[in-house]
Amino acid sequence: MAQRRLLFLLPAAVFLGLFSIFPLIQLIRMSVSAVTSATLNADWVFTGLDNLQRGLDSGETGAALGRTVVFVVIVTVLGMVVGFGAAVALRTQGWWSGALLALMVFVWALPPVVNGSVWKFLLNDNGLFNTVLTGIGLRDTPVPFLYDQYWALFAVAFVNSFAVIPFNTLVYRAALMTIDPEVFEAAQLDGATKWQQIRHIMIPSVRPTSLVLLILTLVYGFRSFDFIYVMTYGGPGTATNTLPFLGYLQAFVRYDYGLGAATSVVAVVGVLVLAVLYARSIRREEADS
Amino acid sequence: MTPKAGPVAVLGKILLTAMYGIPILWIVLTSFKASGDVFDPSRTFLFRPVTTAYVEAMDATLFQALGQSVIIASCTAILVLLIAIPAAYGLARTRGWLPTVGLGLLIVLQMMPQTATVIPLFQTFSGWRLLDTTASVILADTALLTPFATLLLRPFFRAVPPQLEEAASIDGAGMLRTFASVVLPVARNGVATVGTLTFLLAWGEFLYAVNFYLTPGKYPLSALLAQQVSAFGINWPGLMALAVLTSIPILIVFSASYRLLRDGLTVGAVK
Numbered sequence: 258m259a260q261r262r263l264l265f266l267l268p269a270a271v272f273l274g275l276f277s278i279f280p281l282i283q284l285i286r287m288s289v290s291a292v293t294s295a296t297l298n299a300d301w302v303f304t305g306l307d308n309l310q311r312g313l314d315s316g317e318t319g320a321a322l323g324r325t326v327v328f329v330v331i332v333t334v335l336g337m338v339v340g341f342g343a344a345v346a347l348r349t350q351g352w353w354s355g356a357l358l359a360l361m362v363f364v365w366a367l368p369p370v371v372n373g374s375v376w377k378f379l380l381n382d383n384g385l386f387n388t389v390l391t392g393i394g395l396r397d398t399p400v401p402f403l404y405d406q407y408w409a410l411f412a413v414a415f416v417n418s419f420a421v422i423p424f425n426t427l428v429y430r431a432a433l434m435t436i437d438p439e440v441f442e443a444a445q446l447d448g449a450t451k452w453q454q455i456r457h458i459m460i461p462s463v464r465p466t467s468l469v470l471l472i473l474t475l476v477y478g479f480r481s482f483d484f485i486y487v488m489t490y491g492g493p494g495t496a497t498n499t500l501p502f503l504g505y506l507q508a509f510v511r512y513d514y515g516l517g518a519a520t521s522v523v524a525v526v527g528v529l530v531l532a533v534l535y536a537r538s539i540r541r542e543e544a545d546s
Numbered sequence: 547m548t549p550k551a552g553p554v555a556v557l558g559k560i561l562l563t564a565m566y567g568i569p570i571l572w573i574v575l576t577s578f579k580a581s582g583d584v585f586d587p588s589r590t591f592l593f594r595p596v597t598t599a600y601v602e603a604m605d606a607t608l609f610q611a612l613g614q615s616v617i618i619a620s621c622t623a624i625l626v627l628l629i630a631i632p633a634a635y636g637l638a639r640t641r642g643w644l645p646t647v648g649l650g651l652l653i654v655l656q657m658m659p660q661t662a663t664v665i666p667l668f669q670t671f672s673g674w675r676l677l678d679t680t681a682s683v684i685l686a687d688t689a690l691l692t693p694f695a696t697l698l699l700r701p702f703f704r705a706v707p708p709q710l711e712e713a714a715s716i717d718g719a720g721m722l723r724t725f726a727s728v729v730l731p732v733a734r735n736g737v738a739t740v741g742t743l744t745f746l747l748a749w750g751e752f753l754y755a756v757n758f759y760l761t762p763g764k765y766p767l768s769a770l771l772a773q774q775v776s777a778f779g780i781n782w783p784g785l786m787a788l789a790v791l792t793s794i795p796i797l798i799v800f801s802a803s804y805r806l807l808r809d810g811l812t813v814g815a816v817k
């Protein structure tokens with residue numbers, strides 16, 4: 258009797274119920290209550306949508322939402338385009354492709370704090386990028402990558418895409434490998450150029466993979482906080498406060514847990530939308546196979 | 547036929563090699579520099595290597611943190627496997643509304659921002675008097691990584707032919723024995739992949755560690771690094787030496803499991 262195997266789900270159900278679902282309910286309760294460090298473990302006063310209202314009125318939530326969109330778009334576009342391009346370039350056999358892929362996956366596997374630290378170093382006023390830029394005369398003064406209001410968001414978003422590209426490359430490469438080589442041979446005989454092969458053979462055949470990867474990259478960019486934490490800690494000012502990071506700062510730096518919870522609930526709602534899209538595209542893939 | 551690399555592909559590979567090679571090279575080079583040589587362009591490659599940063603970094607705090615990292619990452623990996631293996635098998639072999647809902651929930655939980663879950667977990671652990679314990683970090687890391695591990699493992703169990711199990715049950719093996727002696731060995735690559743990934747991710751996790759430990763003396767390596775990189779007036783050679791020391795265990799695990807990761811990671815996303 259197959260349904261007896263539902264028992265296998267029990268440990269996960271109990272554990273996640275206790276350490277994932279219950280905290281999520283607590284988060285929602287906190288978001289509609291006044292919670293500070295003094296009242297963290299006392300009875301919370303119910304304040305309804307007051308926390309949400311305060312966040313919106315101060316303009317913080319809206320501004321953070323705008324920055325999140327910019328951040329996610331940069332991470333997703335770079336992650337998808339460069340990831341696919343790298344997969345095409347690394348399709349070839351040979352030691353260079355093999356070693357480069359291994360290097361990229363290794364960098365991907367490194368702790369984000371390690372990657373964040375070295376990029377903070379490289380983007381420093383006296384770091385490699387500014388040394389080269391001023392050295393070849395492109396700039397007279399160093400680019401304030403990490404402490405200019407506009408540069409900082411781009412710089413952190415770039416490093417985030419740097420961290421996600423290897424995974425996307427790996428997945429795209431696996432998808433490209435499943436294309437029958439005879440298709441390329443036929444295309445070559447017909448005189449198709451490399452670009453035409455990419456446009457008319459590779460891109461269409463990896464479309465299902467692209468859809469799944471697109472949502473995964475969107476979510477990755479959206480929930481990202483580690484590079485922000487390490488490289489700018491949300492600054493300068495509020496320049497790199499994305500929605501999830503703003504919630505964290507409100508709770509653990511300002512000790513306004515209610516406000517932080519309300520901001521986080523807004524972020525969670527954003528994730529729910531993406532999760533529904535993801536579940537639908539996964540089901541379609543599994544139904545096809 | 548193996549495709550030949552055109553000039554554009556070669557250019558792309560040069561750029562990618564620089565993009566991913568330079569950061570690694572710079573971490574290692576900087577960690578062997580004296581403080582005065584760090585930002586001297588004339589001493590980028592030609593400098594007198596010193597091990598000052600390593601000697602200074604390798605104190606009691608570092609070995610304490612290394613121990614914490616090993617405990618947290620191994621316990622998390624074991625706990626995640628204990629929960630995710632049966633769950634993934636159950637989801638791969640059952641039908642109906644319950645597994646569908648379970649699957650949907652796992653997808654949602656996998657996508658939850660960690661900055662959102664750290665707030666209520668901090669409150670819950672504080673109520674349970676679990677703050678400042680290694681158990682709190684392990685439990686939180688396990689909750690964080692179980693959904694991902696289960697979703698990645700499920701296709702490995704789906705790929706096990708059901709006929710194998712039918713044959714075993716005709717031979718009189720019970721459900722648990724069939725699972726342990728027939729299914730699990732066939733899906734061992736998946737288990738190894740997921741175990742390795744969980745270990746790597748738990749090794750790098752720092753947000754729970756930074757918030758649940760109330761004293762930096764108990765920090766694992768990743769949290770120590772996060773704390774030092776956010777400080778003012780960073781000691782770069784020291785920081786890079788710490789980054790190298792944090793990454794060496796990753797390099798060892800990675801070298802042993804690269805093929806597994808390369809082929810196993812894509813199973814969930816590509817058919």
